[in-house]
Amino acid sequence: MNYNSLTKRHIQDLEAIVGPERFSTGESNLELHAKDQSQHPSIRPEAVIWPVSRTEVSEILKYANLNLIPITGWGSGTSLEGNPIPVCKGVVLDFELMNRIINIREADFQADVEPGVVYQDLNEKLRHKGLFFPPDPGARATIGGMIANNASGTRTVRYGSTRANLLRICVVLASGEIIETGTRSSKTSSGYDLINLFVGSEGTLGIVVEATVRLRGLSEEFSAAIANFSSVEAAGNAVFEIIRSGLDPASLELLAPECITIINKEKNLGLKVSPSIIMEFHGATRKQLEEVMEMVNGICGAAGCLEFRSGIGRKERDDLLKARHELAEMIKRNHPGRSHIVIDAAVPISGYPEIISMARQEAERSGIPGYTFSHAGDGNLHLLFMGKTGDDKEWRIIDEVNERIVSKALAMGGTATGEHGVGIGKRKFMEAEHGKSLVWMKKIKNLFDPKGILNPGKIFP
Numbered sequence: 001m002n003y004n005s006l007t008k009r010h011i012q013d014l015e016a017i018v019g020p021e022r023f024s025t026g027e028s029n030l031e032l033h034a035k036d037q038s039q040h041p042s043i044r045p046e047a048v049i050w051p052v053s054r055t056e057v058s059e060i061l062k063y064a065n066l067n068l069i070p071i072t073g074w075g076s077g078t079s080l081e082g083n084p085i086p087v088c089k090g091v092v093l094d095f096e097l098m099n100r101i102i103n104i105r106e107a108d109f110q111a112d113v114e115p116g117v118v119y120q121d122l123n124e125k126l127r128h129k130g131l132f133f134p135p136d137p138g139a140r141a142t143i144g145g146m147i148a149n150n151a152s153g154t155r156t157v158r159y160g161s162t163r164a165n166l167l168r169i170c171v172v173l174a175s176g177e178i179i180e181t182g183t184r185s186s187k188t189s190s191g192y193d194l195i196n197l198f199v200g201s202e203g204t205l206g207i208v209v210e211a212t213v214r215l216r217g218l219s220e221e222f223s224a225a226i227a228n229f230s231s232v233e234a235a236g237n238a239v240f241e242i243i244r245s246g247l248d249p250a251s252l253e254l255l256a257p258e259c260i261t262i263i264n265k266e267k268n269l270g271l272k273v274s275p276s277i278i279m280e281f282h283g284a285t286r287k288q289l290e291e292v293m294e295m296v297n298g299i300c301g302a303a304g305c306l307e308f309r310s311g312i313g314r315k316e317r318d319d320l321l322k323a324r325h326e327l328a329e330m331i332k333r334n335h336p337g338r339s340h341i342v343i344d345a346a347v348p349i350s351g352y353p354e355i356i357s358m359a360r361q362e363a364e365r366s367g368i369p370g371y372t373f374s375h376a377g378d379g380n381l382h383l384l385f386m387g388k389t390g391d392d393k394e395w396r397i398i399d400e401v402n403e404r405i406v407s408k409a410l411a412m413g414g415t416a417t418g419e420h421g422v423g424i425g426k427r428k429f430m431e432a433e434h435g436k437s438l439v440w441m442k443k444i445k446n447l448f449d450p451k452g453i454l455n456p457g458k459i460f461p
């Protein structure tokens with residue numbers, strides 16, 4: 001597609017839609033919107049706009065569509081696959097100022113929010129009402145970015161990904177048309193499910209300007225535990241057995257020993273250095289949770305657990321969760337002069353022990369610093385490699401490991417990306433994963449965005 005570069009006239013016209021305070025072609029603003037948190041190279045947009053209303057977004061898109069100007073949505077820029085990098089330049093729409101929590105309807109367990117709301121800020125507001133929005137990617141992500149990437153996190157094993165916690169969205173299409181899709185009812189059989197077309201579409205089908213999200217009640221009681229194992233495979237087997245038992249963990253995270261070492265170094269938590277599962281269960285009563293823990297202890301024991309420590313209190317639970325969320329940042333800090341990539345494959349839970357031990361072996365064999373950790377209960381592994389910046393040989397090895405792990409995941413009926421999205425880096429796996437469906441995805445893209453102005457260069461190989 002041949003897009004137009006912004007002319008003086010385009011700049012004047014677009015600036016006139018929002019006013020000069022919320023339009024910028026300044027170097028520092030362009031640089032701030034040239035790169036997400038991935039290893040993909042920076043590409044600066046030609047302008048950044050901070051809209052404050054759906055009407056402004058509509059006018060901008062109408063203009064961009066007429067003038068063949070690429071438009072890329074921007075939440076917090078915390079993506080890990082280059083998803084918001086404006087690879088064809090054009091305009092970035094930053095939703096920082098569309099950050100109103102419009103309405104919290106406690107009785108219905110719902111909230112209406114603008115796309116720029118950071119999910120932690122929403123949860124802070126909800127805490128006092130005994131409610132929360134469960135998808136929990138850890139980074140300061142916005143609801144718009146989470147919808148676009150179908151983000152998930154430590155709570156997904158019980159409460160689902162962003163997709164499962166979304167009821168209704170308002171979207172501006174490439175033409176500038178504004179549509180609402182979904183319902184405030186908790187269920188519906190009415191017509192095609194357009195809402196789920198937009199979830200995970202990475203801003204390539206439309207721009208989300210409002211969402212009704214599903215809220216959950218904060219649990220009365222919780223119980224947390226750490227189980228240590230002699231091998232990642234044994235820990236993986238325990239994960240499978242816990243899920244198979246139907247005990248319904250609220251989080252089930254696996255950390256290989258190199259991750260524990262970094263956490264101990266940075267956070268001084270004094271954790272035993274071995275493959276570990278950190279888990280949490282929610283329930284209505286202490287007694288019920290004690291029974292659950294006893295069963296989990298038994299399952300872990302049968303899988304060869306070396307040590308099982310339950311009864312972890314709120315402070316230690318919070319410290320562990322915080323450390324898990326900050327793990328990637330800690331790893332990066334400990335490897336100056338290197339860049340990172342996160343392999344993010346996911347498989348059906350029965351294949352989890354095999355793929356997680358494969359990832360660990362691949363990391364060891366590669367000779368490159370590689371950290372294995374995982375939203376284990378979802379069958380979603382992460383292998384974070386720290387490759388020497390500019391060292392082609394190391395990056396070739398990493399690419400080969402990535403290919404082997406994704407191929408294995410696909411052969412198991414899994415996916416190349418459990419939660420980070422396709423962005424730039426996973427386009428090469430799309431054909432293998434989707435086969436003929438990819439042709440239909442392209443047709444849908446052409447239907448919604450015939451001129452291809454929305455986040456071009458993403459998803460499709």
Ligand SMILES: Cc1cc2nc3c(=O)[nH]c(=O)nc-3n(C[C@H](O)[C@H](O)[C@H](O)COP(=O)(O)OP(=O)(O)OC[C@H]3O[C@@H](n4cnc5c(N)ncnc54)[C@H](O)[C@@H]3O)c2cc1C
Pocket residue numbers: 036037072073074075076077078079080083084095115136137138139140141142143144145146147148149150151152153154202203204206207208209325328329419420455
């Ligand atoms: C340390 C760290 C840990 C992470 N852990 C996790 C994790 O556990 N689970 C997980 O899922 N992710 C994780 N991520 C990745 C990231 O946080 C998520 O992908 C998140 O959803 C990105 O949100 P964002 O607001 O930063 O969006 P951005 O990165 O700004 O954008 C994401 C995508 O959304 C599009 N977009 C933004 N706003 C809109 C809109 N209003 N309408 C349409 N499209 C829009 C962008 O164009 C882009 O394609 C992690 C990232 C970091 C840095």
